[in-house]
Amino acid sequence: MKKIFTLNAVLFLLTHISFSQSLHVLSQKEQAVVIDKWLEERIKTLLPSLMDRADIDMWVIISREYNEDPVIRTFLPATWHAARRRTMLVIYKAPNSQEVETLAVARYDVGKSFKKAWDPETQPDQWKRLADLIAEKNPKKIGLNMAKDYGHADGLNVTEYNTLLEYLPKNYHSKITSAQSLAVGWLETRTPSEMATYRHIQAIANQIIAEGLSENVITPGVTTTEDVVWWYRERIKELKLDTWFHPSVDIQRPDPNSQEHLRSFAVKADSEVIMPGDILHMDFGITYLRLNTDTQQLAYVLKPGEDEVPQYLEDAMKVGNRLQDILTSQFVSGRTGNQILRETRKMMDSEGINGSIYSHPLGTHGHASGPTIGMWDNQGDTKGAGDYPLYPNTVYAIELNAVVFVKEWNKEVRIMLEEGAFYDGEKVTYLNGRLKNYMTIPRVSNHLKN
Numbered sequence: 001m002k003k004i005f006t007l008n009a010v011l012f013l014l015t016h017i018s019f020s021q022s023l024h025v026l027s028q029k030e031q032a033v034v035i036d037k038w039l040e041e042r043i044k045t046l047l048p049s050l051m052d053r054a055d056i057d058m059w060v061i062i063s064r065e066y067n068e069d070p071v072i073r074t075f076l077p078a079t080w081h082a083a084r085r086r087t088m089l090v091i092y093k094a095p096n097s098q099e100v101e102t103l104a105v106a107r108y109d110v111g112k113s114f115k116k117a118w119d120p121e122t123q124p125d126q127w128k129r130l131a132d133l134i135a136e137k138n139p140k141k142i143g144l145n146m147a148k149d150y151g152h153a154d155g156l157n158v159t160e161y162n163t164l165l166e167y168l169p170k171n172y173h174s175k176i177t178s179a180q181s182l183a184v185g186w187l188e189t190r191t192p193s194e195m196a197t198y199r200h201i202q203a204i205a206n207q208i209i210a211e212g213l214s215e216n217v218i219t220p221g222v223t224t225t226e227d228v229v230w231w232y233r234e235r236i237k238e239l240k241l242d243t244w245f246h247p248s249v250d251i252q253r254p255d256p257n258s259q260e261h262l263r264s265f266a267v268k269a270d271s272e273v274i275m276p277g278d279i280l281h282m283d284f285g286i287t288y289l290r291l292n293t294d295t296q297q298l299a300y301v302l303k304p305g306e307d308e309v310p311q312y313l314e315d316a317m318k319v320g321n322r323l324q325d326i327l328t329s330q331f332v333s334g335r336t337g338n339q340i341l342r343e344t345r346k347m348m349d350s351e352g353i354n355g356s357i358y359s360h361p362l363g364t365h366g367h368a369s370g371p372t373i374g375m376w377d378n379q380g381d382t383k384g385a386g387d388y389p390l391y392p393n394t395v396y397a398i399e400l401n402a403v404v405f406v407k408e409w410n411k412e413v414r415i416m417l418e419e420g421a422f423y424d425g426e427k428v429t430y431l432n433g434r435l436k437n438y439m440t441i442p443r444v445s446n447h448l449k450n
Contacts, residue, residue: 022204022207022239023200023203023204023207024200025204025239025240025241025288026289028240031078031288031289032077032078032079033078034197034289035077035078035289035290036077036078036111036112037193038191038193038194038289038290039074039075039077039111039113040112040113041191041193042186042191043100043102043113044099045191046186046189046191047091047093047100047186048093048097048098048099048100050182050185050186050189051091051093051100051182052093053181053182053185054143054179054181054182054185055141056141056142056143056177056179056182057092057093057094057095057139057140057141058090058091058092058093058134058137058139058141058142058143059089059090059091059092059143059179059182060088060089060090060091060130060134060142060143060144060164061075061088061089061090061091061145061155061156062086062087062088062089062130062156062160062164063083063086063087063155063160064083064085064086064087064157064160065083065084065085065086065087067157068083068155069083069145069155069156070151070152070153070155070365071145071152071153071155071183071186071187072087072089072155073364074186074187074290074364075089075110075111075113075114076110076111077110077111077112080110080111084106086126086160087104087106087110088104088105088106088126088130089102089103089104089105089110089114090102090103090104090105090117090130090133090134090137091103092137092139094137102114102115103115103116103117103133104116104117104118105117105118105126105129105130105133106118107120117129117133118130127163127164127166127167128167130164130167131164131167131168131169134168134172135169135172139175140175141175141176141177142172142175142176142177143177143178143179143182143183144156144161144164144176144177144178144179145179145183146161146178146179146180147178147179147180147183148178148180148384149180149384149385149387149388150180150183150184150369150384150385152183152184152187152365152368152369153178153179153180153183153184153187153369154180183369184369184370184388185391187363187364187365187368187369187370188361188363188368188369188370188391188394188395189391189393189394190363190393190394190395190422191393194291195393195395195422197289197291198291198395198420198422198431199431199432201286201288201289201291201293201431202293202295202420202431202432203432204239204241204286204288205284205285205286205293205295205432206295206297206432206433208232208235208236208239208284208286209282209284209295209297210439211235212228212231212232212235212249212282212284213228213280213282213297213299213439213441214299214439214441214442214443215441215442215443217231218274218301218441220274220275220276220301220441221273221274221275221276222273223273223274224271224272224273224274225249225250225251225269225271225272225274225280226249226271228249228274228280228282229246229247229248229249232247232249232282232284233246233247236286241286241287241288242286242287242288243284243285243286243287244285244287244292244365244366245285245366247282247283247284247285248268248269248282248283249280249281249282250269250272250280250281250282251269251272251274251278251279251280251281252278252279252281252413252414253275253277253278253279254277254408254409254411256409256410256411274301274441275301276301276302276303276304277301277303278300278301279298279299279300279313279413279438280298280299280300280301280441281296281297281298281416282296282297282299283295283296283418284296285366287366290364291362291363291364292362292363292364292365292366292368293362293366293420293431294360294362294366294367294397294399294418294420295397295418295419295420296399296416296417296418297417297418297435297439298317298415298416298417298435298438298439299438299439299440299441300313300438300439300440300441301440301441302440302441302442302444307444308440308444309437309438309440310408312406312407312408313406313413313438314437314438315404316402316404316406316413316415317415317435317436317437317438319353319355319402319404319415320355320400320401320402320404320415320416320417321417321434321436322351322353322402323348323353323355323357323400323402324398324400324417324419324434326344326347326348326351326353327340327344327357327359327373327398327400328398328421328428329347330343330344330347331390331423331427331428332390333389333390333391333392333425334389334390335389335390336371336386336387336388336389336390337370337371337372337373337374337382337385337386337387337388337390338381338382338386338387340371340373340390341357341373341374341379341381341386342381344357344373345357345379353402354402354403354404355400355401355402355403355415356374356376356379356400356401357373357374357379357399357400358373358374358375358376358399358400359373359374359396359397359398359399359400360372360373360396360397360399361394361395361396361397362395362396362397362420363394363395368395369385370388370390370391370394370396371385371386371388371389371390372385372386372388373386373396374400390423392423392424392425392426393422393423393424393425394422394423395420395421395422395423395431396420396421396422396423396428397418397419397420397421398417398418398419398420398421398428398430398434399417399418400416400417400418401414401415401416401417402414402415403415417434417435419431419433419434419435420432
C-alpha cells in the first residue's frame, strides 16, 4: 500500500532532517584516547621547536590541587581532572638534542609522557628532589609560568615561587625567567591531527546553532530569547559536550525607538519575546576534545507573506562579510595583533565601513593566548597581548561588527559576526565556512515559496 504524505508532513521532513542526524560525538572513553594521543604528539612534535624559539631549555610547571595552573591542565592525561596534591612537571631540552625529556617530580607517572623522577623513600622532601633535579640537568634558563600579559601563562602562585627559591641554590636564581612566550606558543599552536578534527568540532557547534535558531525551538510570539539560551545549554548536555561560557541571544527589530544597537557589550540584553521581523543574534561556544569554539551568527524571523529575508538586510550582511575579508587579508606572519588591527582599520576607513574589530585566538581556551586583535571597548593598541606576533598553525575567532544604517528601519543595524578560522602561515581558512545569509525562521523550502 502506498503511503500518502501531506504537504505539512513533507515540509516537516525537509526542515527537520538535518537536525535529527546529529554529527558524531565520541564516547567519553574514546575522547580520552584521542586526548592522550594528541598530548603525546604535541610533546614530541611541538615542544622542541617551541623551546628553541623561546630560548628556554628547562620549563618547570608547579601546581597544587584545586589551584591549578592553566597550562598544567593541558599536560595532564584525560583521566586527570586536576593536579594531585602538589604536581611538579619538568621539561628539559638538552643541548643539540631534537627531543625533550619530560619528568614528573611526583609519586607516580603523570600520564604516559611524564615519568616519575622522585622516590619519597630515598628523598622524602619533594622540593629538595626538584632542586636536585634542576641542578643535575644544569639548564641555561629555567622558565616559570610568570607572565605580565597573559593570565594563561601566569599560573605559578607566590607560595610555590617563594618555596622554589628557598630550595634552589642561589647560583640558579639568575637563570629563572618568564616562560610567557613558551607557554603562549604551547597553548596557541595546533598540530595537523588537531586541525583535522577542529573542522568537525566547529561543524557540531554550527549544527547546534542552526537548530536553536529554527522553528524546532522557536515559536514566534511565544518563545523568548532566554528560552533559546537555556535550550542551548540543555542541548549541549544532551550531546555530552561542554561549554566554556553561558550563551546569549538578543534581538534587533525595526522599531526606531528601540535602541538595542547602541547597547554596550557589557550590558546583558533583557529577555524578550521573539516576533516576526526580528533579527536574532546569538553568541555560543562548545568545548570538545579540549578544544573550544566561539561563534556569533544571525537569523531573521519571517513575517507573514515573506519567504525570504528583505534584500536591505542581506545587503547589510554583505558589509559584515566584507569586513571579515578585510581583516583576514591583513593576517601576515610576524605582524602583531596591533599592527593587524591598524591595517584593517585603514582599509575600513578607505571603504567607508563603520564597525569594530575584537578578534582573539581560539584553542585550549575560548579566549585563548596569542595576538589580541582589538577589543570591543578599545579600537587602539592593546599593550602586551596586542604586541604579540602572529604565528602559523594557529586558530582565531574572527570576531567583529559592522554598523549599517538601514533606511527601511530608519536606524542602524549592527551585523555582529564571529567565526572560527585557521591561519596556516599564508592564508586564513574558516573552520566550517562562515555565515553569508541569515538563517530564516521558519526555514523555507524552494517549492513552498509564496
